[in-house]
Amino acid sequence: MQHEIEVEIRYYETDGQGIVHHANYFKYFELARVKMLESVGLDYAELERQGILLVVHSISCRYLLPARFGDTLRIVTRIDRATAARLDHSYLVYCGDLLLAEGKSTIAHIDASGEVQRMPECLLNH
Amino acid sequence: MQHEIEVEIRYYETDGQGIVHHANYFKYFELARVKMLESVGLDYAELERQGILLVVHSISCRYLLPARFGDTLRIVTRIDRATAARLDHSYLVYCGDLLLAEGKSTIAHIDASGEVQRMPECLLNH
Amino acid sequence: MQHEIEVEIRYYETDGQGIVHHANYFKYFELARVKMLESVGLDYAELERQGILLVVHSISCRYLLPARFGDTLRIVTRIDRATAARLDHSYLVYCGDLLLAEGKSTIAHIDASGEVQRMPECLLNH
Amino acid sequence: MQHEIEVEIRYYETDGQGIVHHANYFKYFELARVKMLESVGLDYAELERQGILLVVHSISCRYLLPARFGDTLRIVTRIDRATAARLDHSYLVYCGDLLLAEGKSTIAHIDASGEVQRMPECLLNH
Numbered sequence: 001m002q003h004e005i006e007v008e009i010r011y012y013e014t015d016g017q018g019i020v021h022h023a024n025y026f027k028y029f030e031l032a033r034v035k036m037l038e039s040v041g042l043d044y045a046e047l048e049r050q051g052i053l054l055v056v057h058s059i060s061c062r063y064l065l066p067a068r069f070g071d072t073l074r075i076v077t078r079i080d081r082a083t084a085a086r087l088d089h090s091y092l093v094y095c096g097d098l099l100l101a102e103g104k105s106t107i108a109h110i111d112a113s114g115e116v117q118r119m120p121e122c123l124l125n126h
Numbered sequence: 127m128q129h130e131i132e133v134e135i136r137y138y139e140t141d142g143q144g145i146v147h148h149a150n151y152f153k154y155f156e157l158a159r160v161k162m163l164e165s166v167g168l169d170y171a172e173l174e175r176q177g178i179l180l181v182v183h184s185i186s187c188r189y190l191l192p193a194r195f196g197d198t199l200r201i202v203t204r205i206d207r208a209t210a211a212r213l214d215h216s217y218l219v220y221c222g223d224l225l226l227a228e229g230k231s232t233i234a235h236i237d238a239s240g241e242v243q244r245m246p247e248c249l250l251n252h
Numbered sequence: 253m254q255h256e257i258e259v260e261i262r263y264y265e266t267d268g269q270g271i272v273h274h275a276n277y278f279k280y281f282e283l284a285r286v287k288m289l290e291s292v293g294l295d296y297a298e299l300e301r302q303g304i305l306l307v308v309h310s311i312s313c314r315y316l317l318p319a320r321f322g323d324t325l326r327i328v329t330r331i332d333r334a335t336a337a338r339l340d341h342s343y344l345v346y347c348g349d350l351l352l353a354e355g356k357s358t359i360a361h362i363d364a365s366g367e368v369q370r371m372p373e374c375l376l377n378h
Numbered sequence: 379m380q381h382e383i384e385v386e387i388r389y390y391e392t393d394g395q396g397i398v399h400h401a402n403y404f405k406y407f408e409l410a411r412v413k414m415l416e417s418v419g420l421d422y423a424e425l426e427r428q429g430i431l432l433v434v435h436s437i438s439c440r441y442l443l444p445a446r447f448g449d450t451l452r453i454v455t456r457i458d459r460a461t462a463a464r465l466d467h468s469y470l471v472y473c474g475d476l477l478l479a480e481g482k483s484t485i486a487h488i489d490a491s492g493e494v495q496r497m498p499e500c501l502l503n504h
Contacts, residue, residue: 142300143300143305148278148307148311149275150275152278156275174268174269179269181269181274181318183315184312184315185274185312186310186312186313187310187311187312188310189308189310240318
C-alpha cells in the first residue's frame with residue numbers, strides 16, 4: 001500500500017534560515033496519513049467521533065536537503081507493517097526528483113481513556 | 127489591572143524574513159492572558175476542567191517594529207473592560223524601551239455546548 | 253478584485269477545545285494572499301528573491317462560529333484599497349454557507365533594510 | 379554534559395485530543411539545545427550572525443505518556459557524542475517523576491551556502 005500527496009510549502013512554515021523548520025515535516029507526515037486514510041474511504045474526523053483515536057508512539061525524520069517557500073513537496077507514504085497493536089508508516093519527501101527527507105512512524109490506537117486498543121480492521125486492511 | 131510577562135523568542139517562531147511571524151503575537155497574547163489569570167490565583171487548565179471555556183471573539187494587532195530571535199519581549203496586558211458578557215484586553219509588546227506591537231482582544235465565556243455564558247465572577251474581578 | 257481558496261483543516265491546527273486555534277486564521281489569510289497573487293501570475297517567492305518583501309502592518313479577525321478538523325473552509329479575499337503605501341485586504345471565512353469568521357489586514361512593502369517602499373505596480377494593479 | 383530546562387505547556391500547543399501535539403516536542407528539544415548553549419555562555423542568535431548555522435540532520439522521539447495544558451515539563455538534555463562533523467543530543471521529557479517522552483537528534487554545522495563545516499571548537503567543548 002502506497003499513497004502520494006503534494007504539499008505546497010506555506011510561508012509561515014519557514015524559519016529564520018529561510019527553510020522549512022524541521023518540526024514541520026512531522027505535520028506533513030500527519031497530513032499524509034490522514035489523506036492516505038481518505039484515499040481508502042476512511043475519514044479520520046469520523047473515526048475520532050466513533051472513539052477511535054490514533055496516537056503517535058514514535059516518529060523520526062532524516063533531513064537530506066532543505067525545502068524552501070515556493071517549493072511543492074511530494075510525499076510518498078507507505079505502510080511498512082500493520083499488526084493488531086500498531087501501524088508502521090514510512091515517508092519519502094521529494095521536491096521534483098530530489099529526495100529531501102525520509103521519515104518513519106509507529107501509530108497506536110487508544111480509546112478515550114488512553115488505553116491501547118486493538119487496531120480496528122478498517123485500518124489494518126487499508 | 128495590569129500585568130507584565132517576559133517572553134523569549136523561540137527560533138521556530140521566526141519566519142523566512144528572519145523575524146517573528148506576525149501570527150505568533152496572538153500566541154504571546156494568549157500566554158499573557160493565562161499568566162495574568164495565574165497572577166490572581168486562577169488556573170486556566172482548572173477552569174476548563176470546571177467547564178469554563180474562554181474563547182476569543184475578536185482580536186487584532188498592529189506591528190511597528192520587527193522582533194528577532196535572541197530578543198526578549200515584555201508584554202504589558204491590561205483589562206480595558208469587564209462585563210458579564212465579555213473581557214476586553216489590550217497588549218503592548220516591548221523589546222527594551224521600543225514598542226514593537228500593540229494588540230486588542232475580546233474574550234467571551236462559553237460552556238461545553240458552545241453557548242455564551244455569563245462571565246464568572248472570578249474572572250470579572252481580577 | 254476578489255479571489256477564493258479552499259483550505260482543508262489540518263489536525264494540528266486544532267487546539268485543546270477541539271476547534272481551530274484562533275491564531276491559525278491569520279495563517280489562512282496569509283495563504284489566501286499568496287494564492288491571490290498566484291492567480292494573477294505573481295509568485296511571492298520570486299518577489300522576495302527580487303527584494304520585494306511584504307509585511308503585515310496590522311491585522312484583525314472576528315470569530316463567529318468554530319471550525320473543526322474535517323471541515324473545509326472557503327476563504328473569500330478582496331482587496332479593499334490599494335495605494336502606493338499599502339494594500340488593504342478583507343477576508344470572509346465560510347464552511348458551507350455559514351460565515352465562521354471575517355478578517356482585515358493592511359500590508360506594506362519594505363526593502364531588505366526594512367525601509368517602507370512604494371508598492372510595486374504589479375501589486376497595485378492585481 | 380547535561381542540562382535541564384522547565385517548559386510550561388502553552389495552550390496552543392495542545393491539539394484536538396486535548397494533549398500536546400507530538401510535533402511540538404521537537405520545538406521543545408530545539409529550545410532545550412538553545413538553552414544548553416546559553417548555559418555555557420553561547421548565544422545562538424550571535425552564532426548565526428557570525429555565519430555558524432546549525433541544522434538538524436536527523437531527529438526522533440518516542441512518546442510514553444501524554445502531556446496536557448497546565449503541565450510543566452522538565453527536559454533533561456545530554457550531549458551523547460561530539461565530533462568534528464556532528465553533535466548528538468538525547469532528551470528526556472518528564473512531568474514530575476513520570477517520563478513522558480525521550481528523543482534523540484544529530485546536528486550538523488553548515489555555512490550560509492549550505493556546505494557542511496567542521497563543528498566550531500566552542501560547540502565541541504560545551
